[in-house]
Amino acid sequence: MLTIHGEKKRLCDGLARRDFLKLGALGVGGLSLAQLLAAEAAAGTRGKSHKAVIMVYMCGAPSHQDMYDLKMDAPSEIRGEFKPIPTSVPGLEICEHLPLLAKNMERLIPIRSMVGSPNGNHDSFICYTGRSFLNQPPGGWPAIGSVVSKLLGPVDPSVPTFTGLAPKAGHPPYGSPGLPGYLGPSMGAFRPSGEGRDDMVLNGISTDRLNDRRSLLGSLDRIRRDVDGSGLMTGLDSFQQQAFGLLTSSRMVDALDLSKEDPKTRARYGTGDAKNFGDGAPRNLEHFLLARRLVEAGCRVVTLNFGRWDFHSDNFNGLKNTHLPLFDQGMSALIEDLHERGLADDVAVVAWGEFGRTPTINADAGRDHWPRVGGALLAGGGWRGGRMIGATDRLGGEATERPVHFGEVLASLYRHLGIDPSLPHLRDLAGRPQYLVEGHQPLPELG
Numbered sequence: 001m002l003t004i005h006g007e008k009k010r011l012c013d014g015l016a017r018r019d020f021l022k023l024g025a026l027g028v029g030g031l032s033l034a035q036l037l038a039a040e041a042a043a044g045t046r047g048k049s050h051k052a053v054i055m056v057y058m059c060g061a062p063s064h065q066d067m068y069d070l071k072m073d074a075p076s077e078i079r080g081e082f083k084p085i086p087t088s089v090p091g092l093e094i095c096e097h098l099p100l101l102a103k104n105m106e107r108l109i110p111i112r113s114m115v116g117s118p119n120g121n122h123d124s125f126i127c128y129t130g131r132s133f134l135n136q137p138p139g140g141w142p143a144i145g146s147v148v149s150k151l152l153g154p155v156d157p158s159v160p161t162f163t164g165l166a167p168k169a170g171h172p173p174y175g176s177p178g179l180p181g182y183l184g185p186s187m188g189a190f191r192p193s194g195e196g197r198d199d200m201v202l203n204g205i206s207t208d209r210l211n212d213r214r215s216l217l218g219s220l221d222r223i224r225r226d227v228d229g230s231g232l233m234t235g236l237d238s239f240q241q242q243a244f245g246l247l248t249s250s251r252m253v254d255a256l257d258l259s260k261e262d263p264k265t266r267a268r269y270g271t272g273d274a275k276n277f278g279d280g281a282p283r284n285l286e287h288f289l290l291a292r293r294l295v296e297a298g299c300r301v302v303t304l305n306f307g308r309w310d311f312h313s314d315n316f317n318g319l320k321n322t323h324l325p326l327f328d329q330g331m332s333a334l335i336e337d338l339h340e341r342g343l344a345d346d347v348a349v350v351a352w353g354e355f356g357r358t359p360t361i362n363a364d365a366g367r368d369h370w371p372r373v374g375g376a377l378l379a380g381g382g383w384r385g386g387r388m389i390g391a392t393d394r395l396g397g398e399a400t401e402r403p404v405h406f407g408e409v410l411a412s413l414y415r416h417l418g419i420d421p422s423l424p425h426l427r428d429l430a431g432r433p434q435y436l437v438e439g440h441q442p443l444p445e446l447g
Contacts, residue, residue, distance in 0.1 A: 113390025280308025
């Protein structure tokens, strides 16, 4: 953020050191896909209608066999205690503790055969990139939001392309919104923390005075750029552009202000719990509503982190008492809201964790890590809902029908956004061309 007002930790150019670092999260990319953007402008949709992605990272990995893939014919030590219930689609059943999602099944696409997790370590990386965190190039693989910031840039100059609703967490990957990798910090996620929101408004300074300061900064930057051989100043340019855009427009501030939302809509989403769950993320239902408001305002990618699903013990009480009902309410409210607002074709939604859980229930009534197969939930994107993709064996431990790699889902999201995932759009720090999700194509089931 750009701090115009206040005494603490100010630098000579008006940036608080804390907030200067946060500016690294304001993703503003070059317009690399000029043809796509020109087509949007020609159609009169630039800044009005745009494709977007909302990704819900379910920290710690939920048990697929307790949500979308219940195994009622398996032994009790596999089956667990939950029962399936009918959904709005005849023949499709999901967990009894997801009744609101069951009523919306015609709009949903559960995947029961997610594969590709590199091992049993907790890391959100594969959800955001479709790649393993092992064997990365220098700088690391960039997350989808950072890629989109680089290739598409902002819909509106005052609204970040990529926003992450992820607070800090005891386990850092649980608090990650997705990293920019070799694209650099200027392509990182904007993270509107409570403290940061105060810096998004002009406190006692006119726009004329702000523009004078911008001119001064521009002059200083040109001098520094002449002597800078690292390329750092190029990144700072984008930080400053986005910061000034935020300060001179109310669009982003308004999107984050839930008091402007219809009280009936706020009640539908609920509040949940804004406190972190253990070393994980909050079960904050208002983040689902914020995600919808942010894509309406112009964000192309919004990530939100939800809960801590790592139930090595007391799995069933943990799910039915603390996680499933809240997820059911927030996710169903988001899906219904997108449809009612005519956004379901423009906004693709995915909710998932980094792997699955063991078929066998352990001695502590929990399920342990199981990278061999897991689950996911898709919606929106103009995709036809009301069907399941993939299947597992009778124990829920192996994918037996249509294994789906994380990279295939990411490729589908890129295609939804108008980016061809089969082309090497990016170059890494060594100048080598890189594919977005190498070796994976969009899911043909999604059309």
